[in-house]
Amino acid sequence: SQTIHQWPATLVQPVGSPLSLECTVEGTSNPNLYWYRQAAGRGLQLLFYSVGIGQISSEVPQNLSASRPQDRQFILSSKKLLLSDSGFYLCAWSEATLYNEQFFGPGTRLTVL
Amino acid sequence: GENVEQHPSTLSVQEGDSAVIKCTYSDSASNYFPWYKQELGKRPQLIIDIRSNVGEKKDQRIAVTLNKTAKHFSLHITETQPEDSAVYFCAVLKRSNYQLIWGAGTKLIIKP
Numbered sequence: 001s002q003t004i005h006q007w008p009a010t011l012v013q014p015v016g017s018p019l020s021l022e023c024t025v026e027g028t029s030n031p032n033l034y035w036y037r038q039a040a041g042r043g044l045q046l047l048f049y050s051v052g053i054g055q056i057s058s059e060v061p062q063n064l065s066a067s068r069p070q071d072r073q074f075i076l077s078s079k080k081l082l083l084s085d086s087g088f089y090l091c092a093w094s095e096a097t098l099y100n101e102q103f104f105g106p107g108t109r110l111t112v113l
Numbered sequence: 114g115e116n117v118e119q120h121p122s123t124l125s126v127q128e129g130d131s132a133v134i135k136c137t138y139s140d141s142a143s144n145y146f147p148w149y150k151q152e153l154g155k156r157p158q159l160i161i162d163i164r165s166n167v168g169e170k171k172d173q174r175i176a177v178t179l180n181k182t183a184k185h186f187s188l189h190i191t192e193t194q195p196e197d198s199a200v201y202f203c204a205v206l207k208r209s210n211y212q213l214i215w216g217a218g219t220k221l222i223i224k225p
Contacts, residue, residue, distance in 0.1 A: 046212070
């Protein structure tokens with residue numbers, strides 16, 4: 001069966017510090033991968049998605065970036081965090097098919113102080 | 114581009130009563146409509162989905178109806194229970210790149 005991992009689970013960072021969140025998927029090949037951000041009490045904002053290694057599409061211009069160095073690894077980064085980057089970061093995967101149910105990871109709760 | 118509106122943003126119902134959440138979309142070519150449930154502090158999980166070739170799908174106390182002509186679909190939860198309390202998100206598949214466009218979410222509160 002497929003599983004998706006995210007770490008860390010919780011992170012507290014000062015403004016201006018760098019960020020690296022990691023997501024890995026097991027039990028599938030060539031998945032579509034997604035990074036979402038969810039502000040407190042709000043909906044899901046798609047940040048990036050990837051259909052293959054090295055292929056990243058950005059949905060929202062901001063100070064974040066994403067990379068996919070391996071088929072089942074997706075990394076979210078920032079060189080300098082802003083207060084507004086605080087939120088719940090969710091990684092998700094789906095099969096590369098027409099009707100793509102997305103399976104979410106456990107999330108990383110980021111607080112920028 | 115595709116636009117998805119979800120209503121209401123908050124819904125409070127008495128335990129045992131029914132709850133209905135509605136989403137409207139703009140792209141008539143859309144053909145896949147999932148619903149996700151997110152409990153407090155947890156990840157969203159798919160609870161039911163429907164494809165455009167059917168008008169209704171049911172799974173125990175949960176059902177989804179689709180009106181393609183009017184471009185709206187609804188989640189129906191009957192005999193609500195305390196564990197139904199959560200935030201519910203609808204989504205629509207964007208045909209141009211096969212990505213999901215999400216509604217803003219509905220916070221469902223079940224009153225004992």
